[in-house]
Amino acid sequence: MRIAFLGLGRMGSAMARHLLDAGHDLTVWNRTSGKAGELVEAGATEASTVGEAVGNAEIVVLMLFGPDSVRDVLKEVGEAAGKGTLVLDSTTIGRDAAEEFGKLADGLGLRYVDAPVVGTTAPARNGTLGVLVGATDEDFATVKPLLETWGDPEKIRHVGPVASGNALKTVVNLTLGVAMGGVAEALRLGRDLHIDSDVLLATLGQGPLGFSVNQKKDMLASGDFQPTAFSLDLLLKDLTIALDVASDDLPLTKATAAYADAAIAAGHGDDDYTALAGYFAFEGSADSY
Numbered sequence: 167m168r169i170a171f172l173g174l175g176r177m178g179s180a181m182a183r184h185l186l187d188a189g190h191d192l193t194v195w196n197r198t199s200g201k202a203g204e205l206v207e208a209g210a211t212e213a214s215t216v217g218e219a220v221g222n223a224e225i226v227v228l229m230l231f232g233p234d235s236v237r238d239v240l241k242e243v244g245e246a247a248g249k250g251t252l253v254l255d256s257t258t259i260g261r262d263a264a265e266e267f268g269k270l271a272d273g274l275g276l277r278y279v280d281a282p283v284v285g286t287t288a289p290a291r292n293g294t295l296g297v298l299v300g301a302t303d304e305d306f307a308t309v310k311p312l313l314e315t316w317g318d319p320e321k322i323r324h325v326g327p328v329a330s331g332n333a334l335k336t337v338v339n340l341t342l343g344v345a346m347g348g349v350a351e352a353l354r355l356g357r358d359l360h361i362d363s364d365v366l367l368a369t370l371g372q373g374p375l376g377f378s379v380n381q382k383k384d385m386l387a388s389g390d391f392q393p394t395a396f397s398l399d400l401l402l403k404d405l406t407i408a409l410d411v412a413s414d415d416l417p418l419t420k421a422t423a424a425y426a427d428a429a430i431a432a433g434h435g436d437d438d439y440t441a442l443a444g445y446f447a448f449e450g451s452a453d454s455y
């Protein structure tokens with residue numbers, strides 16, 4: 167298929183590579199130039215504008231930062247893409263934005279599927295991501311072969327109509343954030359009680375926060391939150407989406423967002439989201455939150 171892939175960040179560049187490996191005709195675009203080198207070497211064409219990228223595409227994949235970036239780019243896609251082109255939006259944007267973009271795409275004569283991914287840069291490179299899809303049955307059938315290039319077939323879920331993929335993804339990322347908030351408070355209390363940090367991390371790794379602790383043990387031990395897989399800026403975006411969409415108060419999520427906010431204000435926005443725990447445990451004072 168002729169595919170345009172827009173957004174070559176940490177996830178997008180890894181996902182786009184699978185489309186090339188599967189033999190598709192791929193054109194790529196990124197807002198900031200200089201990110202397409204490896205993909206071009208592997209056979210992709212780099213476009214310098216959105217219009218140039220999508221003019222001839224049957225499918226346009228978006229892997230951008232969040233709702234605002236999708237809104238900007240989708241309007242440009244609508245000006246240049248042929249009627250009936252399918253937009254496969256893998257950006258994490260939340261239910262309300264996905265509903266908005268489904269209607270916007272409809273008005274522009276485009277088809278729209280939301281398909282946010284679960285998992286991070288290593289599964290993106292290995293083609294084992296989870297994918298949560300909001301689409302009509304017909305559009306799901308069209309995009310499934312593409313999703314299978316970066317997703318594990320057993321973890322690709324057609325959740326329901328457009329926006330339902332993002333509704334579920336918001337819930338999933340709430341758990342990621344709140345769990346790291348739990349790690350933050352556990353490390354802080356452990357430090358206050360003078361527990362050896364290696365013993366503390368090893369013991370927490372065997373408990374209910376084991377997934378978060380074990381995945382990020384080196385960062386939590388060293389206090390060095392690079393290289394980033396999932397940035398703290400992205401986590402705060404997702405926690406804010408959860409707080410905005412919820413009709414009930416979510417006090418744990420609110421507190422976690424406050425930790426993230428404080429760590430970002432201290433310069434950790436582009437660090438791995440593990441910096442939320444590290445900052446709270448080792449740097450922040452109670453007044454920061």
Ligand SMILES: NC(=O)c1ccc[n+]([C@@H]2O[C@H](COP(=O)([O-])OP(=O)(O)OC[C@H]3O[C@@H](n4cnc5c(N)ncnc54)[C@H](OP(=O)(O)O)[C@@H]3O)[C@@H](O)[C@H]2O)c1
Nearest residue numbers: 173174175176177178197198230231235257258286395396
């Ligand atoms: N990283 C993860 O582990 C992970 C896991 C699951 C889901 N996600 C979700 O996947 C999406 C991408 O994540 P990522 O880690 O790849 O993010 P990233 O590395 O920060 O990349 C973000 C991409 O969005 C582009 N962008 C930002 N604002 C833009 C705008 N206004 N107009 C056009 N392009 C814009 C950036 O372009 P520039 O290069 O010009 O800045 C870059 O290509 C996010 O929605 C994230 O929440 C991430």
